[in-house]
Amino acid sequence: MSESPTTGELFVLYADTGxxxxxxxxxxxxxxxxxxxxxxxxxxxxxxxDLMQVASVGLLKAIERFDVTRGVAFSTFxxxxxxxxxxxxxxxxxxxxxxxxxxxxxxxxxxxxxDILSQRLGRSPSVxxxxxxxxxxxxxxxxxxxxxxxxxFASLDANPDAExxxxxYDRLGTSERGYDTVEARMAVDAFLAKLPEVSRKIxxxxxxxxxxxxxxxxxxxxxxxxxxxxLSRSVATMRAFVRSERNPDxxxxxxxxxxxxxxxx
Amino acid sequence: MTAAGLAVRFGFVYDEVEDIRxxxxxxxxxxxxxxxxxGTVEITFRVAPQLIVVEGTGSFSDSVVAPGLNDLSRxxxxxxxxxxxxxxxVHHVEFRLVKRHxxxxxxx
Numbered sequence: 001m002s003e004s005p006t007t008g009e010l011f012v013l014y015a016d017t018g019x020x021x022x023x024x025x026x027x028x029x030x031x032x033x034x035x036x037x038x039x040x041x042x043x044x045x046x047x048x049x050d051l052m053q054v055a056s057v058g059l060l061k062a063i064e065r066f067d068v069t070r071g072v073a074f075s076t077f078x079x080x081x082x083x084x085x086x087x088x089x090x091x092x093x094x095x096x097x098x099x100x101x102x103x104x105x106x107x108x109x110x111x112x113x114x115d116i117l118s119q120r121l122g123r124s125p126s127v128x129x130x131x132x133x134x135x136x137x138x139x140x141x142x143x144x145x146x147x148x149x150x151x152x153f154a155s156l157d158a159n160p161d162a163e164x165x166x167x168x169y170d171r172l173g174t175s176e177r178g179y180d181t182v183e184a185r186m187a188v189d190a191f192l193a194k195l196p197e198v199s200r201k202i203x204x205x206x207x208x209x210x211x212x213x214x215x216x217x218x219x220x221x222x223x224x225x226x227x228x229x230x231l232s233r234s235v236a237t238m239r240a241f242v243r244s245e246r247n248p249d250x251x252x253x254x255x256x257x258x259x260x261x262x263x264x265x
Numbered sequence: 266m267t268a269a270g271l272a273v274r275f276g277f278v279y280d281e282v283e284d285i286r287x288x289x290x291x292x293x294x295x296x297x298x299x300x301x302x303x304g305t306v307e308i309t310f311r312v313a314p315q316l317i318v319v320e321g322t323g324s325f326s327d328s329v330v331a332p333g334l335n336d337l338s339r340x341x342x343x344x345x346x347x348x349x350x351x352x353x354x355v356h357h358v359e360f361r362l363v364k365r366h367x368x369x370x371x372x373x
Contacts, residue, residue, distance in 0.1 A: 114279060125278060126273070126278045127282060138270075139270070143266075187337075191337065210344065213279075213280050213283055214279070224280075228283050232287060232290070238337050239338075242335055
C-alpha cells in the first residue's frame with residue numbers, strides 16, 4: 001500500500017496533468033485553512049456561509065496560481081490569496097446597491113476632494129471644481145455622488161478603527177441639543193430619538209439649526225459625504241417611522257392623506 | 266439627478282446641490298408616495314442663474330392617496346429649499362420646489 005502523496009507532489013502532478021481529481025484532492029486538503037480564514041472575517045455583517053464560499057473561491061485561485069518551484073509553502077501563499085478574496089468581497093458588499101467599480105473609486109476619491117477643496121476655498125466647492133480636482137467630468141461626479149447614496153458604510157457608533165481608540169462617536173465630541181420647542185420639531189423629535197446618536201446630531205444641526213453639510217462635517221470632524229449619506233438615510237428612516245405611526249397595522253406605503261400644505265421660508 | 270445636473274450648470278455649489286437632491290426626493294415622496302401608480306407624471310425644470318424651480322403634476326387612474334406633507338417633510342423642505350408647495354388629491358397631485366442661489370437675489 002503506497003503512502004498518500006504530499007501537497008508538493010500533488011502540485012507537481014496537477015501541473016503536469018491538470019487533472020480535476022488532483023485539484024479536488026488539493027482543495028479537500030486545504031478546506032480547513034479556508035474555513036479558518038472565513039471565520040476570522042465573521043461578525044462583519046456577512047453570513048459565514050457566504051464567507052466560506054468566498055474563501056473556497058480564493059483557495060481555488062490559489063491552487064491555480066501556485067508555483068511549486070518557488071519554494072514557498074502553499075499554506076502561506078493560499079492564506080494571502082484567500083484573505084485578499086475575503087477583503088475584496090467585504091469591500092464590494094459595502095455597497096447596498098452594487099455600483100460600477102469606476103463609480104465606487106470615484107466616489108472614494110471625491111470624499112477626500114470635497115474636504116480638501118472646502119478647506120482650500122473656504123466654502124463648499126462647485127461640482128465643476130470637484131470634477132477638475134479628481135480628473136472626471138461633471139456628469140461622472142454627479143453620477144458618483146448619486147451612486148454614493150447606496151454606500152453602506154460602517155456605523156460611526158461602532159468601533160471602526162481601534163487604532164484611534166474609542167468609537168467614531170467618541171471622536172465627535174459631546175452632543176448638544178440646541179433645538180427649541182417649535183411644534184413641528186417636537187413631533188419630529190420623537191422620531192429623532194430612534195436614530196443613532198451621530199445621525200441625530202446631524203439631523204438637528206442641518207434641519208433645526210440650519211447649518212450646511214460642510215459646516216456640520218467640519219464641526220463633527222467627519223467628511224461632508226458622510227454627512228450627506230447619513231442625512232439622506234436618516235430622513236428615510238424617520239419617514240418610515242412616520243408611516244408606521246400613521247398606519248401601524250398596515251404594510252406601509254399607502255397611508256392616509258397627509259393633507260395639503262404650502263410652506264415657505 | 267436631473268435637477269442636480271442643471272443646478273451644477275448654473276453654478277450651485279456642492280452644499281446646494283445636495284440640498285436640491287434631498288429636497289426633490291422629499292417632495293416627490295410627499296407628492297407621489299413610494300408605491301407604483303397608474304398614471305402620468307410630468308416634471309418641469311426651470312433654471313435661471315439665480316434659482317432652480319422643479320414643478321411636477323401627476324394624474325392617476327388609481328385611488329391611492331399620496332402621503333402629502335407631514336411635520337417631517339415640512340421640516341426637511343424648509344431647511345433645504347426656499348419654497349415648497351404640495352397639493353395632493355385622489356387622482357391628481359402637484360408640487361413645486363424652489364431653490365435660490367444664495368448670492369443672487371431673484372424671484373419667479
